[in-house]
Amino acid sequence: MTGPAGTDQARTGPAGDRVPAAAPGAPAAGTAGAGTPAAAPGAAAPAIAPTGPGPRKVAVLGAGSWGTTFAKVLADSARESAHARHEPLRRTVVLWGRDAAAMGHLARTHVNDRYVPGIRLPELLAATGDLGEAVAGADLVVLAVPAQSLRSQLPAVARHVAPDAVVLSLAKGLEGATGLRMSEVVAEELGRGTGLGAEHWRARTCVLSGPNLAMEIAEEQPTASVVAAPAPALAAWVAHACRTRYFRPYTNTDVVGTEIGGVVKNVIALSVGIADGRHFGENSKASIITRGLAETTRLALALGGRVETLSGLAGMGDLVATCSSPLSRNRTAGRLLGLGKTLAEVQEEMTQTAEGIKSAPAVLELARRHGVEMPITEAVVAILDERISVDELAPLLLGRELKSEGTAP
Numbered sequence: 001m002t003g004p005a006g007t008d009q010a011r012t013g014p015a016g017d018r019v020p021a022a023a024p025g026a027p028a029a030g031t032a033g034a035g036t037p038a039a040a041p042g043a044a045a046p047a048i049a050p051t052g053p054g055p056r057k058v059a060v061l062g063a064g065s066w067g068t069t070f071a072k073v074l075a076d077s078a079r080e081s082a083h084a085r086h087e088p089l090r091r092t093v094v095l096w097g098r099d100a101a102a103m104g105h106l107a108r109t110h111v112n113d114r115y116v117p118g119i120r121l122p123e124l125l126a127a128t129g130d131l132g133e134a135v136a137g138a139d140l141v142v143l144a145v146p147a148q149s150l151r152s153q154l155p156a157v158a159r160h161v162a163p164d165a166v167v168l169s170l171a172k173g174l175e176g177a178t179g180l181r182m183s184e185v186v187a188e189e190l191g192r193g194t195g196l197g198a199e200h201w202r203a204r205t206c207v208l209s210g211p212n213l214a215m216e217i218a219e220e221q222p223t224a225s226v227v228a229a230p231a232p233a234l235a236a237w238v239a240h241a242c243r244t245r246y247f248r249p250y251t252n253t254d255v256v257g258t259e260i261g262g263v264v265k266n267v268i269a270l271s272v273g274i275a276d277g278r279h280f281g282e283n284s285k286a287s288i289i290t291r292g293l294a295e296t297t298r299l300a301l302a303l304g305g306r307v308e309t310l311s312g313l314a315g316m317g318d319l320v321a322t323c324s325s326p327l328s329r330n331r332t333a334g335r336l337l338g339l340g341k342t343l344a345e346v347q348e349e350m351t352q353t354a355e356g357i358k359s360a361p362a363v364l365e366l367a368r369r370h371g372v373e374m375p376i377t378e379a380v381v382a383i384l385d386e387r388i389s390v391d392e393l394a395p396l397l398l399g400r401e402l403k404s405e406g407t408a409p
């Protein structure tokens with residue numbers, strides 16, 4: 001690992017316990033080394049809601065636009081908090097990316113020009129191409145790889161993760177093959193890989209979602225977000241770890257609703273992009289956004305989410321940001337489709353992840369399994385499958401039987 005480590009001689013784990021400081025790259029107390037199981041099956045589970053100071057070591061896995069930006073947020077948060085308390089910096093933030101050469105360059109230069117051009121990253125931010133080195137001893141493990149790649153990274157995470165670590169998922173997608181939400185994939189894989197079981201990790205897995213276009217946050221433009229966790233104290237611990245003067249995370253305990261809001265808005269943004277590509281104006285786009293929120297809410301409620309989550313930052317907030325911004329990759333992909341490009345051409349042109357393309361069929365399948373009607377999603381999937389043309393989108397949606405407004409089917 002390259003970059004500064006925490007300055008204190010001791011670290012406090014998520015459960016508030018004092019444990020000896022770990023040398024950079026070495027497993028911390030309570031953490032298994034590379035290739036060894038992280039914890040014996042049936043080991044006593046430490047407290048789920050961490051107390052005390054925030055995480056001493058944070059690993060951020062995935063050095064794309066959001067992983068890099070969120071690592072900056074975590075480093076800035078530590079610096080601001082130390083400054084406010086007149087205390088020394090106590091946090092190490094380690095960003096892991098699969099391209100070791102790129103990570104070496106990032107560590108030396110503190111820039112990631114491919115994903116956040118022009119942004120100077122904090123000195124506190126370390127970078128590595130060695131996943132074990134990043135995860136070992138981390139109190140908080142942040143997952144920022146795209147949804148379809150997450151599962152393949154988790155066995156390696158399981159080999160190194162501390163049993164009492166907290167996991168924070170940033171991805172906004174459903175797994176295509178299973179239709180599972182990212183928090184479900186995390187619990188399943190870490191439960192199996194550590195031998196601690198899915199329930200152990202479900203209780204420690206949080207998600208962050210909201211109107212969070214990475215480049216705006218990298219530029220320190222004021223932004224709010226939501227941390228959802230199974231327990232309020234856990235959400236608060238994570239929120240405190242990432243609050244900065246430009247980033248304000250709210251908390252809730254609706255993990256399902258928060259994840260579904262982040263997933264489905266990408267599909268709706270594809271549709272708004274298509275409308276944009278067909279040169280439709282604001283009425284059309286506002287109509288899609290509003291009815292998109294209705295179908296997102298229907299699905300979230302069917303899965304156990306809460307309506308206030310969908311009318312909040314992780315629902316309406318994210319939908320508005322993504323559907324309005326030219327920075328959105330999903331809206332951009334939709335726009336290219338609307339301009340007449342094929343899906344293959346769009347994918348060729350996109351250099352960053354547009355989660356909605358892979359998630360849309362999984363969202364539709366999930367909705368069907370729960371008897372939820374999602375006409376916009378259905379139309380987007382039909383376009384992606386090339387069963388209908390982009391010109392058929394509007395007649396298809398407007399030709400449906402009239403009904404009363406609201407989220408009811």
Ligand SMILES: NC(=O)c1ccc[n+]([C@@H]2O[C@H](COP(=O)([O-])OP(=O)(O)OC[C@H]3O[C@@H](n4cnc5c(N)ncnc54)[C@H](O)[C@@H]3O)[C@@H](O)[C@H]2O)c1
Pocket residue numbers: 062063064065066067097098115144145146147149150152153170171172173212213214215351352353355
């Ligand atoms: N960019 C944003 O504004 C933003 C904001 C909020 C949430 N998100 C979500 O965050 C997640 C990550 O998106 P992003 O914007 O950082 O994507 P990105 O396209 O900018 O970067 C993706 C990164 O993941 C890496 N990657 C891809 N496959 C991998 C694999 N198999 N193993 C390891 N690394 C792999 C790539 O090399 C790249 O560094 C997505 O789910 C996205 O929806 C993005």
Ligand SMILES: O=P(O)(O)OC[C@H](O)CO
Pocket residue numbers: 172210211212213214266269318321322327328329330331353354355
């Ligand atoms: O660029 P997009 O479309 O992946 O959207 C980025 C963020 O999710 C917006 O909140």
